[in-house]
Each structure stands twice: as structure tokens, then as C-alpha cells.
Amino acid sequence: MPEVAIRDVRKSFGAVEVLKGINLEVGRGEVTALIGRSGSGKSTLLRCVNGLEKINAGSIEIAGHTVGTDKSALRALRRDVGIVFQSYNLFPHLSVGQNIMLAPRIVKDVAKGESRATAEEVLALVGLSEKFDAYPDELSGGQQQRVAIARSLAMRPKVMLFDEVTSALDPELTGEVLAVMEQLARGGMTMLLVTHEMGFARRVANTTVFMHQGRIHEAGPSRELFENPKTPELAQFVRSDV
Numbered sequence: 001m002p003e004v005a006i007r008d009v010r011k012s013f014g015a016v017e018v019l020k021g022i023n024l025e026v027g028r029g030e031v032t033a034l035i036g037r038s039g040s041g042k043s044t045l046l047r048c049v050n051g052l053e054k055i056n057a058g059s060i061e062i063a064g065h066t067v068g069t070d071k072s073a074l075r076a077l078r079r080d081v082g083i084v085f086q087s088y089n090l091f092p093h094l095s096v097g098q099n100i101m102l103a104p105r106i107v108k109d110v111a112k113g114e115s116r117a118t119a120e121e122v123l124a125l126v127g128l129s130e131k132f133d134a135y136p137d138e139l140s141g142g143q144q145q146r147v148a149i150a151r152s153l154a155m156r157p158k159v160m161l162f163d164e165v166t167s168a169l170d171p172e173l174t175g176e177v178l179a180v181m182e183q184l185a186r187g188g189m190t191m192l193l194v195t196h197e198m199g200f201a202r203r204v205a206n207t208t209v210f211m212h213q214g215r216i217h218e219a220g221p222s223r224e225l226f227e228n229p230k231t232p233e234l235a236q237f238v239r240s241d242v
């Protein structure tokens with residue numbers, strides 16, 4: 001059983017179909033990277049996968065949940081599926097520790113002592129133990145994004161989704177965030193991520209999926225895909241992007 005199974009998924013906004021029949025599986029502990037030009041449907045697909053957008057056709061299963069519209073089912077799904085975006089959206093009036101403890105305490109009704117221990121653990125994972133009592137505006141963008149990842153990890157997700165989490169960062173801060181993601185991947189986390197970082201996709205993702213005009217245009221083992229693109233569209237994308 002794959003941890004993520006996307007079958008014949010279609011999604012339209014008004015009259016415009018932006019996902020035109022997507023089929024994709026991610027096995028447990030595997031990392032799949034979605035690449036492609038702006039507007040090719042990567043973010044929409046990721047949002048469909050955790051139920052932020054309603055699909056028009058097909059089916060999605062993730063972490064043992066079928067993605068639907070039922071509110072309580074969606075809450076259950078989101079306890080098992082973490083998502084991190086380009087904008088980290090930490091609460092500015094809460095400390096790093098409080099930001100991380102919030103969701104487990106509210107959503108999972110975790111006791112205060114336990115949520116603190118978990119927060120300390122996940123903060124250590126992203127290399128920011130000393131920032132527990134700091135406030136978001138005292139951190140660099142890269143550090144804030146690492147806190148956002150830690151906040152997701154505090155929910156003990158089975159699958160992590162990442163949408164261009166380094167795109168808003170200065171180049172010198174990108175590496176520290178990618179390093180955290182790589183460590184997560186090596187630790188066996190199932191991950192589906194959208195990235196512009198071709199080197200990262202090639203090195204860390206088992207599979208890379210090239211999306212083009214709402215379809216999976218080409219997909220395969222990452223190294224093969226980058227070394228030997230089979231379609232002119234991917235060849236051009238790789239040339240222009242690297």
C-alpha cells in the first residue's frame with residue numbers, strides 16, 4: 001500500500017482545468033519531488049492532496065485517509081499530514097516554543113508537559129534548541145522556516161508536504177532549510193515536495209515528477225530524469241533552471 005495514492009485526479013477553477021488526470025503514488029518512506037514551470041499545477045496538486053482544494057474527479061488516499069470534504073475526516077487527515085508553505089506564518093506574538101506547542105495542544109489535546117517535551121525534541125531536530133523562548137522577529141527567514149517545519153513535525157505526521165519552502169529565502173539561507181528536509185528524508189519520512197532546487201530534487205528525491213500544463217509530462221528515478229530527459233519540454237526546463 002502506497003502512503004500516497006493519487007488516481008485520475010482532475011481539478012478545475014471555473015472553466016479552466018488545471019489538473020488533467022494526475023496519477024501518482026508515493027511509497028512509505030519515499031520522497032517525491034514535483035518540478036515544473038510556474039502555473040503547471042504543482043501547488044494545486046499539493047493542496048488537493050491534503051484537502052485544501054476539492055477535486056472534481058478521481059481519488060486521493062494519504063496516510064490511510066481518503067481525501068474528501070467531510071470536516072471531521074479532514075481534521076483527522078491533517079493530524080497525519082503536515083504541510084509547509086513558502087510563507088512560514090508563525091504567530092508573531094508567540095514565542096518559538098509556544099508556536100510549536102499550539103497545534104498539538106489544541107488539535108490533539110496533548111498535555112502541557114508532553115507538548116513541551118515534543119517541542120524541545122522537534123526544535124532540536126531542526127537545530128534550533130537555543131531558540132525556544134525567542135520570538136519569530138528575532139530569527140532569520142531560514143530559522144523561521146525551520147521553526148515552521150518543527151511546528152509541523154510536532155504533530156507527528158506520517159506524511160510531509162512542502163510547497164517551495166525555500167523560494168522566499170535569500171540563497172545563503174536556503175541551504176540550512178534544505179539540510180533539515182534532507183535529514184527528514186534520510187530519517188524515513190514520506191515526503192511530497194514542490195521545489196525549484198533541482199540539485200536537491202536530484203540528490204534527495206527517489207522520484208522526480210515533471211508537471212507541464214496540468215499533466216505529469218515525465219516522471220522517473222530522479223537521477224535518470226535529470227541526466228536523460230526524454231521530452232524536449234523537460235530538457236528545456238532542466239537547461240533553463242539549473
Ligand code: ADP
Pocket residue numbers: 013018036037038039040041042043044045
Ligand atoms: P504552480 O504551483 O505549478 O505554479 P498552481 O497550481 O499554483 O501552479 O496553478 C495552476 C493554475 O491554476 C494556474 O493557471 C493558476 O492561475 C490557476 N489557479 C491556481 N489557484 C487558483 C484559484 N484559487 N483560482 C483560480 N485559478 C487558480
Ligand code: MG
Pocket residue numbers: 042043044164194
Ligand atoms: Mg506553486
